[in-house]
Amino acid sequence: MKGLQNKVIIVTGGAGGIGSATCKRLAEEGAKVAIFDMNLEAAEKLAHEINSQNGQALAIKCDITQSDVVEQAVQQIEKELGPVDGLVNNAGWDIFKPFVKTNPQEWEKLIQINLVGMLNMHFAVLKGMVARNSGSIVNIASDAARVGSSGEAVYAACKGGLVSFSKTLAREHSRNNIKINVICPGPTDTALLAGVTEGASNPEKLREAFVRAIPLGRLGQPEDLASSIAFFLSDDASFITGQVLSVSGGLTMNG
Numbered sequence: 501m502k503g504l505q506n507k508v509i510i511v512t513g514g515a516g517g518i519g520s521a522t523c524k525r526l527a528e529e530g531a532k533v534a535i536f537d538m539n540l541e542a543a544e545k546l547a548h549e550i551n552s553q554n555g556q557a558l559a560i561k562c563d564i565t566q567s568d569v570v571e572q573a574v575q576q577i578e579k580e581l582g583p584v585d586g587l588v589n590n591a592g593w594d595i596f597k598p599f600v601k602t603n604p605q606e607w608e609k610l611i612q613i614n615l616v617g618m619l620n621m622h623f624a625v626l627k628g629m630v631a632r633n634s635g636s637i638v639n640i641a642s643d644a645a646r647v648g649s650s651g652e653a654v655y656a657a658c659k660g661g662l663v664s665f666s667k668t669l670a671r672e673h674s675r676n677n678i679k680i681n682v683i684c685p686g687p688t689d690t691a692l693l694a695g696v697t698e699g700a701s702n703p704e705k706l707r708e709a710f711v712r713a714i715p716l717g718r719l720g721q722p723e724d725l726a727s728s729i730a731f732f733l734s735d736d737a738s739f740i741t742g743q744v745l746s747v748s749g750g751l752t753m754n755g
């Protein structure tokens with residue numbers, strides 16, 4: 501892909517399933533990757549793996565729900581790697597329960613991680629991108645935002661908010677040459693999905709139901725997402741902004 505060489509790109513939740521595949525793919529494309537995650541041990545392990553294969557990566561412990569921590573982490577990246585060219589808002593969390601069985605503490609945690617966290621991240625990087633008149637942001641939502649998903653009401657509300665926030669910011673910052681796009685994974689084989697299915701009364705049945713619903717007949721793999729994320733960040737996508745792409749084996753076929 502064009503234009504990723506030496507670009508400084510932050511990936512939140514970079515040590516998780518989709519995040520780590522994305523960090524590896526971006527490093528293969530020549531980018532300098534900043535792995536932001538709560539799980540520093542996993543982030544450092546991934547950075548070591550990328551650096552030992554001639555890539556460039558830096559692990560940073562960052563809880564995206566804390567605005568001061570996010571500001572400091574972004575400043576550290578700018579000092580150590582250079583100005584931020586790209587951001588992937590990928591960190592996320594979910595629980596699988598009918599809405600009436602959830603409680604306000606669970607809503608609060610879902611909203612903090614899936615909605616407030618990405619607001620903090622945009623706020624921290626956009627000032628620099630505006631000043632440089634350049635930048636690309638990819639936000640990881642979910643097909644739950646587009647078509648709904650039983651058992652994920654508050655999560656879907658956060659991801660729906662992320663989609664409309666992204667379209668609004670894409671309009672606000674088009675004059676600054678900043679592109680903002682959204683990718684919606686469907687069920688993808690990661691720890692998050694394992695957690696979701698474990699919360700169901702029959703986890704194996706739920707997994708089978710997910711696969712049956714996907715026209716291409718399998719769960720997504722993290723690498724399926726990583727390639728689309730890298731594309732949106734690259735110069736190959738320089739005329740694309742405010743768009744929402746489902747990467748889910750045909751689960752959602754939106755016009």
Ligand SMILES: NC(=O)c1ccc[n+]([C@@H]2O[C@H](COP(=O)([O-])OP(=O)(O)OC[C@H]3O[C@@H](n4cnc5c(N)ncnc54)[C@H](O)[C@@H]3O)[C@@H](O)[C@H]2O)c1
Binds near residue numbers: 514591693
């Ligand atoms: N896996 C799926 O089926 C699926 C489907 C639709 C959307 N998604 C979305 O894809 C994204 C990646 O999910 P995944 O499946 O790779 O999950 P994952 O659980 O494998 O990884 C999530 C990562 O986010 C990190 N994280 C959690 N809270 C954080 C915080 N406050 N600050 C910093 N890091 C934090 C975790 O430590 C973990 O490394 C999420 O936004 C998720 O909502 C996933």
